[in-house]
Amino acid sequence: MEHFVELIKALAWPSAVIWISYIFRSEVRQLLGRVSSFKYKDVEASFGKSLSEAEKSAESIKKPKVEVSDADLSQKEQLLRIADVSPRAAVVEAWTLIETAAMKNSLTSGVALKRTNPKMILDNLSASGKFSPESIELINQLRQIRNKASHLPDFAISQSEAERYLDLAVKSAAVIGATVS
Incomplete structure (x- = not known):
């Protein structure tokens, strides 16, 4: 059970980022279109x-x-x-x-x-x-x-x-x- 909880903890933030990126995908595309350099x-x-x-x-x-x-x-x-x-x-x-x-x-x-x-x-x-x-x-x-x-x-x-x-x-x-x- 502990391994399952650790797995959920490890996947929580990446899943949240992917989910938010999906919801705001058009805004993210516009933002990336404006970026001229990244460091x-x-x-x-x-x-x-x-x-x-x-x-x-x-x-x-x-x-x-x-x-x-x-x-x-x-x-x-x-x-x-x-x-x-x-x-x-x-x-x-x-x-x-x-x-x-x-x-x-x-x-x-x-x-x-x-x-x-x-x-x-x-x-x-x-x-x-x-x-x-x-x-x-x-x-x-x-x-x-x-x-x-x-x-x-x-x-x-x-x-x-x-x-x-x-x-x-x-x-x-x-x-x-x-x-x-």
Whole structure:
């Protein structure tokens, strides 16, 4: 009988955790979707899922012949220096390249945006008809990563992940800027 009681004691907490996790499974999924890194004692995992999805989207897009200008390279070098100090700040700052290119694009199209936010910029690019749905999806994924970096206090990104984001942002801005004519 004592062994049976000990067995029940040993299984009580794991069973309770599994049961609670099952009850709150949708909330747990949402929480895990927001986590960008995890560290417990000597175990550390980085979750660059959003960034990997954006890179896959970028690979599936037909690449127009766009050359990255010297100005874009200079801006990227500045962003890389920022990433050395604060990868999170570099992600937020890299989004401004996309915003600037989109604003120039909309001005040449004769559309004046009185007020802008990242979602309005995305909607404007989509409405212009100049970009494929895949390109719009890539820019949306970059916007979502930028939003996480801006608004989630527990968001953490490594320097290498920030550099990958910067590369995608510079290329996206160059593509947006290339449609200005």
